[in-house]
Amino acid sequence: MGGAQERPLRADAARNRARLLDVATEVFTTRGVGVPTEEIARIAGVGVGTLFRHFPTKEALLEAVMVRRLEEMAARTAQLAAGADPAEAFFACFRLLVEQSEGKNELAGALAAAGVDVHASLQGPTMEIQGRLGDLLAGAQRAGAVRPELGLPEFVALLAGTGRALEQLGADPAPRERIFEVVFDGMRPH
Amino acid sequence: MGGAQERPLRADAARNRARLLDVATEVFTTRGVGVPTEEIARIAGVGVGTLFRHFPTKEALLEAVMVRRLEEMAARTAQLAAGADPAEAFFACFRLLVEQSEGKNELAGALAAAGVDVHASLQGPTMEIQGRLGDLLAGAQRAGAVRPELGLPEFVALLAGTGRALEQLGADPAPRERIFEVVFDGMRPH
Amino acid sequence: MGGAQERPLRADAARNRARLLDVATEVFTTRGVGVPTEEIARIAGVGVGTLFRHFPTKEALLEAVMVRRLEEMAARTAQLAAGADPAEAFFACFRLLVEQSEGKNELAGALAAAGVDVHASLQGPTMEIQGRLGDLLAGAQRAGAVRPELGLPEFVALLAGTGRALEQLGADPAPRERIFEVVFDGMRPH
Amino acid sequence: MGGAQERPLRADAARNRARLLDVATEVFTTRGVGVPTEEIARIAGVGVGTLFRHFPTKEALLEAVMVRRLEEMAARTAQLAAGADPAEAFFACFRLLVEQSEGKNELAGALAAAGVDVHASLQGPTMEIQGRLGDLLAGAQRAGAVRPELGLPEFVALLAGTGRALEQLGADPAPRERIFEVVFDGMRPH
DNA sequence: AATGAATGAGCATTCATTCAT
DNA sequence: GATGAATGAATGCTCATTCAT
Numbered sequence: 106m107g108g109a110q111e112r113p114l115r116a117d118a119a120r121n122r123a124r125l126l127d128v129a130t131e132v133f134t135t136r137g138v139g140v141p142t143e144e145i146a147r148i149a150g151v152g153v154g155t156l157f158r159h160f161p162t163k164e165a166l167l168e169a170v171m172v173r174r175l176e177e178m179a180a181r182t183a184q185l186a187a188g189a190d191p192a193e194a195f196f197a198c199f200r201l202l203v204e205q206s207e208g209k210n211e212l213a214g215a216l217a218a219a220g221v222d223v224h225a226s227l228q229g230p231t232m233e234i235q236g237r238l239g240d241l242l243a244g245a246q247r248a249g250a251v252r253p254e255l256g257l258p259e260f261v262a263l264l265a266g267t268g269r270a271l272e273q274l275g276a277d278p279a280p281r282e283r284i285f286e287v288v289f290d291g292m293r294p295h
Numbered sequence: 296m297g298g299a300q301e302r303p304l305r306a307d308a309a310r311n312r313a314r315l316l317d318v319a320t321e322v323f324t325t326r327g328v329g330v331p332t333e334e335i336a337r338i339a340g341v342g343v344g345t346l347f348r349h350f351p352t353k354e355a356l357l358e359a360v361m362v363r364r365l366e367e368m369a370a371r372t373a374q375l376a377a378g379a380d381p382a383e384a385f386f387a388c389f390r391l392l393v394e395q396s397e398g399k400n401e402l403a404g405a406l407a408a409a410g411v412d413v414h415a416s417l418q419g420p421t422m423e424i425q426g427r428l429g430d431l432l433a434g435a436q437r438a439g440a441v442r443p444e445l446g447l448p449e450f451v452a453l454l455a456g457t458g459r460a461l462e463q464l465g466a467d468p469a470p471r472e473r474i475f476e477v478v479f480d481g482m483r484p485h
Numbered sequence: 486m487g488g489a490q491e492r493p494l495r496a497d498a499a500r501n502r503a504r505l506l507d508v509a510t511e512v513f514t515t516r517g518v519g520v521p522t523e524e525i526a527r528i529a530g531v532g533v534g535t536l537f538r539h540f541p542t543k544e545a546l547l548e549a550v551m552v553r554r555l556e557e558m559a560a561r562t563a564q565l566a567a568g569a570d571p572a573e574a575f576f577a578c579f580r581l582l583v584e585q586s587e588g589k590n591e592l593a594g595a596l597a598a599a600g601v602d603v604h605a606s607l608q609g610p611t612m613e614i615q616g617r618l619g620d621l622l623a624g625a626q627r628a629g630a631v632r633p634e635l636g637l638p639e640f641v642a643l644l645a646g647t648g649r650a651l652e653q654l655g656a657d658p659a660p661r662e663r664i665f666e667v668v669f670d671g672m673r674p675h
Numbered sequence: 676m677g678g679a680q681e682r683p684l685r686a687d688a689a690r691n692r693a694r695l696l697d698v699a700t701e702v703f704t705t706r707g708v709g710v711p712t713e714e715i716a717r718i719a720g721v722g723v724g725t726l727f728r729h730f731p732t733k734e735a736l737l738e739a740v741m742v743r744r745l746e747e748m749a750a751r752t753a754q755l756a757a758g759a760d761p762a763e764a765f766f767a768c769f770r771l772l773v774e775q776s777e778g779k780n781e782l783a784g785a786l787a788a789a790g791v792d793v794h795a796s797l798q799g800p801t802m803e804i805q806g807r808l809g810d811l812l813a814g815a816q817r818a819g820a821v822r823p824e825l826g827l828p829e830f831v832a833l834l835a836g837t838g839r840a841l842e843q844l845g846a847d848p849a850p851r852e853r854i855f856e857v858v859f860d861g862m863r864p865h
Numbered sequence: 866a867a868t869g870a871a872t873g874a875g876c877a878t879t880c881a882t883t884c885a886t
Numbered sequence: 887g888a889t890g891a892a893t894g895a896a897t898g899c900t901c902a903t904t905c906a907t
Contacts (some may be wrong), residue, residue, distance in 0.1 A: 115885095115886075115890080115891070116886090117885080117886085117891075117892090118890085118891055118892090121891080121892085141875080141876060141877085142876080142877065142878085143876080143877090151892070151893085152892060152893040152894055153877090153878085153893085153894070154878095154879085154880085154891090154892060154893050154894065155891075155892050155893070157877085157878065157879080158890095158891065158892075159891095161878090162877085162878085163876095163877065163878090252477075254473060255473060255477070256470065258463075258464060258470055259464070259470050259473050259474060259477075261463060262460040262461070262463035262464050262470070262474060263460055263474065263477065265459050265460060265462075265463045266456040266457055266458075266459045266460025266461075266463070266474070267456055267460075268456075268459075269400070269455050269456045269458075269459035269460075270452040270453055270455060270456025270457075270459075271452070271456075272455075273448075273451060273452035273455045273456070274448060274449070274452050280446065280448055280449050280452070283444060283445060283449050284449060284452060284453065284456070286481070287442075287445070287449075287453065287478065287481035287482055288477065288478070288481055289481070290480065290481045290485050291476070291477035291478055291479070291480045291481025291482075292477055292481075295480050305866075307866080307867095308866070308867090311866095311867085331900080331901055331902080332901075332902060332903085333869095333901075333902090336869095341867075341868085342867060342868040342869050343868080343869065343902090343903085344866095344867060344868050344869065344903095344904085344905085345866080345867055345868070347902085347903065347904080348866075348867075351903090352902085352903085353901095353902065353903090495869080495870070495907075496907090497870075497871090497906080497907085498869085498870055498871090501870080501871085521896080521897060521898080522897080522898060522899085523897080523898090531871070531872085532871060532872040532873055533872085533873070533898090533899080534870090534871060534872050534873065534899095534900085534901085535870075535871050535872070537898085537899060537900080538869095538870070538871075539870095541899090542898085542899085543897095543898065543899090632857075634853060635853060635857070636850065638843075638844060638850055639844070639850050639853050639854060639857075641843060642840040642841070642843035642844050642850070642854060643840055643854065643857065645839050645840060645842075645843045646836040646837055646838075646839045646840025646841075646843070646854070647836055647840075648836075648839075649780070649835050649836045649838075649839035649840075650832040650833055650835060650836025650837075650839075651832070651836075652835075653828075653831060653832035653835045653836070654828060654829070654832050660826065660828055660829050660832070663824060663825060663829050664829060664832060664833065664836070666861070667822075667825070667829075667833065667858065667861035667862055668857065668858070668861055669861070670860065670861045670865050671856070671857035671858055671859070671860045671861025671862075672857055672861075675860050685887075687887085687888095688887070688888095691887095691888085711879080711880055711881080712880075712881065712882085713880075713881090713890095716890095721888075721889085722888060722889040722890050723881090723882085723889085723890065724882095724883085724884085724887095724888060724889055724890065725887080725888055725889070727881085727882065727883080728887075728888080731882090732881085732882085733880095733881065733882090
């Protein structure tokens with residue numbers, strides 16, 4: 106499976122890397138990807154040089170943020186998929202992914218805009234998530250809980266769209282819940 | 296009330312303004328809001344100075360693009376709302392607005408990111424659209440075609456979300472149609 | 486012969502461009518090519534933006550400096566070549582080119598280091614000069630004033646080498662003259 | 676006089692120092708002095724820290740490279756000067772020094788650009804070489820093989836210039852040889 | 866009114882040098 | 887002594903905006 110031979114990384118270096126990733130995730134998500142690298146480094150309490158030692162490009166930093174998010178999602182998805190009832194697992198997972206992905210849209214857009222094969226390192230996690238989602242969807246469809254004509258692409262599109270709808274709304278939980286009701290009811294067989 | 300005292304604008308100036316708006320709409324929608332002002336001017340066949348005479352800020356240009364889109368939407372909405380069956384009008388209008396708004400998300404985001412009271416000049420068209428949409432929604436709900444607990448904010452959120460979902464999908468019409476089915480079925484009373 | 490369609494350039498713009506070229510020539514020659522672009526702009530009394538408007542890259546500026554030098558050389562060479570006695574013209578021209586090229590070595594090196602086909606725009610002037618030099622050399626050889634086995638490459642190498650030798654020496658004219666004597670005597674038939 | 680009190684240096688440290696010097700010589704000569712210190716360290720198989728322990732500045736490294744080259748030259752010069760015929764020794768030595776110094780020009784330039792008293796540590800070897808060269812030159816002049824009016828400075832300038840001329844040429848030996856012929860013939864009494 | 870040259874703050878990135886491990 | 891992570895000043899370049907022509 107290739108993969109670079111990566112030296113374990115000294116404790117402090119690992120801490121800095123993690124801190125940078127945390128700060129970048131937070132900052133890119135809340136303030137957009139236009140935030141200067143220097144500010145990210147400053148908030149993380151390191152010099153710019155350190156940021157660029159860990160992520161040779163701003164784009165590489167964006168990518169790393171995305172990859173981590175995707176990996177977290179994959180992990181959560183795996184947990185839920187292991188649960189009992191397929192239908193329940195499906196809807197719980199949908200909810201989870203939507204809530205996890207708030208603010209992620211711009212990141213993905215920036216990455217897409219940045220260039221050609223950015224997806225190189227995103228392929229892995231993306232494929233993994235999509236595989237799990239496919240299983241989940243198939244299980245729910247077999248259980249008769251989801252319209253059989255929906256494919257994985259539509260499912261993913263609905264995830265993104267539902268996330269977008271929630272972003273539009275404020276923090277008040279009632280309207281948010283109503284969005285979920287609409288989407289969940291709509292996905293059920295008619 | 297009533298806006299600034301605006302001199303009627305010479306014919307060529309009006310043509311330039313319109314051309315800039317067209318180009319900006321096209322370019323911002325397809326290539327993102329990061330495109331330099333100079334390029335917009337160049338494509339429109341005018342100097343940058345002219346662009347800045349008509350729109351004193353890049354942000355003002357973004358705003359004008361949005362305003363025009365909103366106004367067009369308001370007009371279309373009005374046409375449809377005037378039609379016969381409330382339920383039919385509601386769903387037709389939803390579809391129309393969603394399809395009209397593809398690529399608009401980033402614009403709105405950029406505007407939101409740009410600052411506080413950008414909405415000043417968007418208030419007018421937005422209010423008008425929202426008013427019409429409210430009427431449409433109320434009509435459809437009275438006709439029993441839409442769940443009564445959905446408010447205008449949820450409706451607007453669903454518009455944005457459905458647009459986002461379609462962006463995720465390719466040009467193939469079948470999956471796109473399935474998204475509409477899910478959302479429309481979900482909005483109906485259960 | 487192709488060539489970009491170049492608008493005549495406004496008077497002030499032309500002045501700035503010329504000034505930047507003058508300053509860059511002076512500064513690169515005396516202090517090396519490592520001098521920051523900002524400083525060149527500052528000395529020329531313009532902003533960095535102006536520098537980059539005229540020369541889209543630092544490398545492009547270096548190239549322009551070289552091109553101008555080469556063109557001047559070509560012009561001088563042409564003048565001398567038009568003169569009477571071939572042998573006399575040859576030696577006068579050699580002297581002139583050597584003296585003109587002091588400090589040019591580093592420029593050429595930087596350009597060479599910068600990349601592959603930098604020579605694109607240098608080809609023209611270079612070819613022109615080399616053509617004239619070839620004529621000059623052939624004339625001098627026909628007149629029996631220069632060893633017949635010397636080719637154009639050796640001639641050019643001797644130009645560069647003599648320039649380098651003079652750089653090594655101070656401003657005192659006597660030793661400089663002795664270098665010319667050695668080289669000129671060495672080029673004569675033996 | 677006498678230099679700093681220098682502890683004999685542990686075996687591995689000495690090996691590292693030598694390796695760094697070798698790598699730096701190779702790299703600076705072939706790729707220019709712009710190569711980052713980190714890369715030199717990497718090629719030498721040590722950390723940057725080690726490089727800076729041995730050479731407190733990049734400039735110090737450049738200087739050490741030069742000093743070693745000069746010392747080697749001095750040694751070779753001494754060998755040749757010890758040989759029989761003064762004229763023969765002179766020309767052989769000239770040839771040798773020229774060939775040894777290819778690629779050295781940029782180093783010297785960088786050093787000169789670096790500042791004030793760089794020459795401090797170069798004085799020693801330089802003086803030694805110049806002394807030997809002076810002897811060689813004087814011997815050749817006494818033997819009537821070299822024009823009597825040439826001084827040491829001109830001789831050194833011719834060395835540098837001939838090196839430069841050869842750099843201009845490719846690897847083909849015939850034109851290179853013709854350069855030597857020109858210079859050698861030019862140095863002989865006329 | 867239109868033009869496009871000029872401006873300069875701002876940004877991503879590099880690299881010599883330091884210092885904790 | 888060796889290592890390489892951290893530092894941050896410096897650099898080339900961009901782009902929204904202004905203003906002389």
